[in-house]
Structure formats: C-alpha cells, structure tokens
Amino acid sequence: MSLLVMKYGGSSVGDAKRIKRVARRIADRRQEGHQCVVVVSAMGDTTDDLIELSKEIAEATPSAREMDMLLSTGEQVSVALLSMALHALGEQAVSLTGWQAGIRTEANHGKARIIDIQADRIMNALNQGRIVIIAGFQGVTENGEITTLGRGGSDTTAVALAAAIRADLCEIYTDVDGVYSTDPRIVKQARKLKEISYDEMLEMAHLGAAVLHPRAVECAKQNKVKLVVRSSFTNHEGTQVKEETDMEQGIVVRGIAFDKPIAHVSLLDMPTNPSRLAAVFNSLANDDIDVDLIVQGGIRNGKADLSFTVSLADLEKAKSVLYHIQADVGFKNLETHSDLVKVSIVGAGNVSSPGLAATMFHTIAETGVSIYTVSTSEIKISCVIEGRRLHEVIRSLHTVFGLDEHEYVFVTDVSNE
Amino acid sequence: MSLLVMKYGGSSVGDAKRIKRVARRIADRRQEGHQCVVVVSAMGDTTDDLIELSKEIAEATPSAREMDMLLSTGEQVSVALLSMALHALGEQAVSLTGWQAGIRTEANHGKARIIDIQADRIMNALNQGRIVIIAGFQGVTENGEITTLGRGGSDTTAVALAAAIRADLCEIYTDVDGVYSTDPRIVKQARKLKEISYDEMLEMAHLGAAVLHPRAVECAKQNKVKLVVRSSFTNHEGTQVKEETDMEQGIVVRGIAFDKPIAHVSLLDMPTNPSRLAAVFNSLANDDIDVDLIVQGGIRNGKADLSFTVSLADLEKAKSVLYHIQADVGFKNLETHSDLVKVSIVGAGNVSSPGLAATMFHTIAETGVSIYTVSTSEIKISCVIEGRRLHEVIRSLHTVFGLDEHEYVFVTDVSNE
Secondary structure, three states, X not given: OOEEEEEEOHHHHOOHHHHHHHHHHHXXXXXXXXXXXXXXXXXXXXXXXXXXXXXXXXXXXXXXXXXXXXXXXXXXXXXXXXXXXXXXXXXXXXXXXXXXXXXXXXXXXXXXXXXXXXXXXXXXXXXXXOEEXXXXXXXXXXXXXXXXXXXXXXXXXHHHHHHXXXXXXXXXXXXXXXOEOOOOOOOOOOOEOOEEEHHHHHHHHHOOOXXXXXXXXXXXXXXXXXXXXXXXXXXXXXXXXXXOOOOOOOXXXXXXXXXXXXXXXEEEEEEOOHHHHHHHHHHHHHOOOOEEEEEEOOOEOOXXXXXXXXXXXXXXXXXXXXXXXXXXXXXXXXXXXXXXXXEEEEXXXXXXXXXXXXXXXXXXXXXXXXXXXXXXXXXXXXXXXXOOOHHHHHHHHHHHOOOOOOOOHHHXXXXXX | OOEEEEEEOHHHHOOHHHHHHHHHHHHHHHHOOOEEEEEEOOOOOHHHHHHHHHHHHOOOOOOXXXXXHHHHHHHHHHHHHHXXXXXXXXXXXXXXXXXXXXXXXXXXXXOOOEEXXXXXXXXXXXXXXXXXXXXXXXXXXXXOOEEEOOOOHHHHHHHHHHHHOOOOEEEEEEOOOOOXXXXXXXXXXXXXXXXXXXXXXXXXXXXXXXXXXXXXXXXXXXXXXXXXXXXXXXXXXXXXXXXXXXXXXXXXXXXXXXXXOEEEEEEEEEXXXXXXXXXXXXXXXXXXXXXEEEEEOOXXXXXXXXXXXXXXXHHHHHHHHHHHHHHHHOOOEXXXXXXXXXXXXXXXXXXXXXXXXXXXXHHHHHOOOOEEEEEEEOOEEEEEEEOOOHHHHHHHHHHHOOOOOOOOHHHHHHHHO
C-alpha cells in the first residue's frame, strides 16, 4: 500500500463525463489498496469564463484579491463534483478547498507561494479510509484571505502536498502520456522518456516542454518528491522524474527542447559603464520585459556591443523602451533580428563539454542556419538560431545525439505502445 | 449616518449589467454617508445550473455535504463581482464568504441554522471605511465544514447579520416593491402597505406572500431587527416590518393572503384513541407530508371524523400512506376533496373577533363558495374553500374589509407612484 498524490488538470475534468472517467481511474487506484489524495484544477474553460465575466463588470484590472475570490470557486466546483462521482462508485471521498486543506500561502494575490501545509485534516480523512479531493491552485493567508497560486499552481499544490504528507509518489495526469525527447509533433522518432532527473526536467520545462510547470519541478526537487507524468486518458506508463536516474552513465543528451519565437537585440557601441548596463535592464524590467541570453562583446575604446534576446511578442515594446533611453545610455545604433528561436540540448551527463557543443554547432551549420548567440549551463547548451528551418534542425540534432536509436536504453518501453 | 444591511437576491444580480446597477445603488447609499453591509445571493440561475451539473455526475441524491461545497460557490462568485463593480465606481469594498464573515452554523448540511456570527472581521472592514459584501445562504461549522442555509437562507443571513452588528436597518431588495394588501395580479386595488408588524408579516409569508421568507421574519422578530422590503429596480418607498406599527389602532385587517392549492382529507368513523391519532400523523410525517388545519368532529360511540388539509401535490402520496395504515388505525372511510384553497384575513388588531369571522363567512357564502374548514389565530382567520372562485372571493374580501379605500391611512403613499 502506497500513499499517492494524483493531480488532474482542467482538461481531464472538462465535463461530467470526464469527471466520471477520472473518478473511475481514482477508484481503481484505491481498489489496488493505495491511500489517495487527489488535486484537481477547475473544469476546462471555467477560469476563462470567470475572467470574461470580471471583464464585463469592470474595464480596469480588477483587484487581485477579489479576482482570487472569484477564480477559486472554479476548483471548488470540480472537487465537489469529483467527490460526488466517487460516492456514486461506492467510494468514500471528501472534498476540501485550499483553506480547508490547510494550504497556507503568502498574501501575494494571484501568484502566492505556498508557505506550509497544515495537513491534519487531510491525514484524519485518509486515516478514516477516505479519498481526499483537494482544490488545486489555491490557499489561504494567515489572515483568512483566499489566494491563488498563479501559473503552474495546481502542479505545485500536488507536489507541495506530496512533500507535506510524505507521499510515496506524486502522479501528474495530463493530456500527453509523458515527457518526450523532443516534440513528437515535429520529430516522428521522438521517444517518451522512462526517466528524467529534476534538473533535466527543469531545463526541459523552462525551454518550452509544457508538460510540467518549472515551479512544480523546483518544488519537487527541493523536497525530493518522486514524480510521474502520465496520461489522463490511457494506462501507458509515464515518465518518472526523480533525483538521479538509474542509467545516468552513458547517456549524455536526454532531449532536445525549443522555445517560443524570440528576437535578438543589439545595442552597438555602448559605453561599458556598469550603471549604464543597469539602466538598460532596469528600464526593460520596469516594463515587464523578460530578457534572456545577455552577451557583451569585446571592449574597444571603452565601448562594446551589448546583445540579448527577448520574446518576439515583447520586441516592439522593448524597442520603444530602448529608444527612449538611448540618449542617456549612449549606444550608437539599435539592431534587431526577429524570427529567431532558441534550441537546446539537455542532459545531466556533462552535456556542456566542448565536444558536444562542437557537434551541435556543426549540425546546425550543416542545415545552413545561422547561430546568433550561445549559452551553456551544467546541463544544457542553448543556441539562438534563425527560426525558418527549426524543424529540420531539431530532427538533425535528435538523430545526431542518438535519440532516434531503438536500442537506446531509456526508451525501450515505447515499442510496446 | 446609519449602519445598514442590504440584501439583494439572485434576480437582482442576474448578469453583469444588473450587478453594475446594484453597485450604483449601493454606492449611492454609501455617498449618503451610511455604513453598508451587503448580502448577496448567487447570480440568477447559477444555483440551478450547479444542481443540474451534479445530476449529470450522479443519479442518486448527492451527499448534502458535497452539495454545499458545490452550491456555496454561487454566492462567492456574486460577492467577488459586486465588489469589483464597486471598485470600478471608486468605492472601497471587500467581499467575504460565509466562513470569512464568521457565520457559524449547525452541521445540518443543506438546511443549517445560524448559531452565531463572529463579526470582528466585518466590523474591522467597516471601520476602515469599506463596504462589506457578504455571501448569503452559507456559513461554516465549528469543524470548518461549509454549509448552506436552505430556503430563505439569504434573507435570514441578512437579518442575522443586522442583529449581530446592531444595524439600524435591514433592507431587503426584491423584485416587488413592497408587501401588498393582497396579490396585485388578482386585485387591481391592492395597496402596498407602508408598515406591517412582524406577526402579520409572518402570517402573510406563511400564507403564500413570497416576498420575504417566514424564517427571516421570525429571526427579525426575535432580534427586533427593523426591516424594509423594497424594490431592486425602483426608488419607491418599500414596506417597513417592525415590532409595532404606528397606526395599529383602528386597523383591523391588514391584508388578504392565500396559499397554493390544497386538498381536504377526512378519515370517517375513526376510534378516538390518542395513539391512533398519533399513528396517522407520524406516518404522514415519515413520508414528508405536511399537514395543516386538523379538525376532529364530535365523538359518537367512541368514534369521530378526523379531517385535515395537505398540499394538493402531496394528496396521492397521503392517500397511499393512509390506506396502508387503515387496518391498524381503524377508520371506516377515506374522503378527499381536491381543488381547494386556503384564504386568510390577517391583522394584528384582534382580527379573530367573532364579528369579523362572521363578515368573512358571509362574504364567502355570497359568492356561492363552500367553506370546508376554518382555523383562527390571534392575528388571522383562515378558511379552506373551493378554489374555483378564488379571485372573486379575494376581491370581495378586499373590498369588504376596507382595503380598497383610498383614504386608508397606511396606503397614502401609493398615489404618488
């Protein structure tokens, strides 16, 4: 008998039929003898509908506190219905809101972080033999204010709960059946990974693999919560995310990740005064523009070229901010390139070794695509490249780094599906 | 400056436009300098929609506890949106759920009664100059379970809050503009009453005047909460409900009330043994059949006729229950009359005096309608009559008891509308 935390997202509980199917799956787990805590998101489009309603009421951005009051009803509806569906199957179940489950958060409405979980009520219900259904994405401050956790909130609720109650496993049910070596829509030979380490998952998540929110991965890593990502709709084995993978040795590249379209911005001939550098990034931050991959070229006569990337969606805003401060900051010209993309190879096994980087650059060059910027970390190498041949680049990298090969140890389960 | 509790029902906040209109009205009251606590129901059909959803999930009656989890979201949505609408008007407002407002109830899910209200949080918000918007119809048990109050719950929340915070006035906003001397759809000359006593209102409410739930009137009477019933849509003066009306003297009949169709049931020649009487009413109660106007006729040879009324909707169920116990209870025949109705005259000024009763019987007889049963209390006389000429009877009584007359002191404000 294990103590399991399961998380079902909004599309898994999108209507009455799906809720009943999820209930059936949970009941099966219970019948296997496990103790079950289930975290649920709001049904399908509920959150969007509530946001729409708030826009009809007030044109200005509504109070974050009232928005949390409004949106937290979505998960409360799901948990009540899921609990009813379990009762209909003859199971003992009880639903809890965030505050009832003891999920204490900061008062930062709309993006609160979990401070701690006072799990007595959950443990009592489990000890009475009940399946405990908990509203994800929400908590309560010490002053009794309802909060929501923002992006990735339900995943994070599940992981934090698993840590608080020392669950044996946290199962994240989603609409894909695991973590893949790259996007299977682009690379047919993409493989579902049997295992991935927290750090690798974190990079994959940050780099656009939307299957699990980086915040939840971070929380799992910190608390050593063993995670499985698997499908809400099939019984396929999913991908385990854990501290160290069993076959770390010998595997270098775990997957190929890529991100949304980005733009490359260069400030040419800028005086290399640290306060001027700070002025550039403060101005961008003030306008909520996220900056990535900052590179400063060689200094000539006290000046250098400064370049960085922003998301393509932010480019026009960034240009307007930068022209506004050009006189103060003193760069000569502003150059931008749009239609770029960041492609990365991710792997815990010393992926950033010079040999691998060389292989990556060479492979990209062979497709005739230019590389704008390179950045590396312990477990990844990212290249900003032209977006026009992205799929070709990803396929080549997937092949070159051995991810296509059938004998690859961590993908042997794929052949059964 | 007064401390006001205002209650808006579901139809008053049925959509974004109506919520904004209600916000405007509340803001006006605030601008007049009053401190405002507002109780709101769920938007229009929300509760019905949620019940429908629960039926899709489970055919059997769902757990009352989970039903409360589900339904309580309806008011939480309304209060958040109304608070946003007030912010958009530049007002300071804060919404509270039942548990946040300290509304403590019994654990009787679906029809919990309020035990007490710990109003610190409400008072703090008022003292900070805020309009406090509270979810009606819901509360929390001492174990942190969400409850709903059942029928009349939002009215009762408003009255109980007014008592707890010692409000100067509790305003019930509804889709009619006050309490009328009888149903204006039937009697054109029906007048809006300027004032009515708690007891009169209670009888009117019990007898079918749907404007205010008897439970809320009872709560107001017990706690001496001054109530006003008025329209959500107009600025017309409403009807005051209070301990004693100013012009009690001289007024005898305040209004004519009538109820849903009922049926008259007679058990003929039944042994007048108390345990048999008890068996009859226990059996009916076990099947949730409410019984009204019980009359036992004269005893002949240890037997008598027992008759009572039930709602027409319950008649078939009642017959089946009674036939089932006929052998045990020992009555000879069962006689029933359907298509009946109860019409009542209500007034605190000794309305049950024999002269008034005689006038009432005479007036009904003149329309050619039979009277089946009569019952009286301190402030009402009720007659069960044939339903076929109900409107004619009501109009005659309205005229005979002087309710049509224009010089009638408590209706002088009607002419301005």
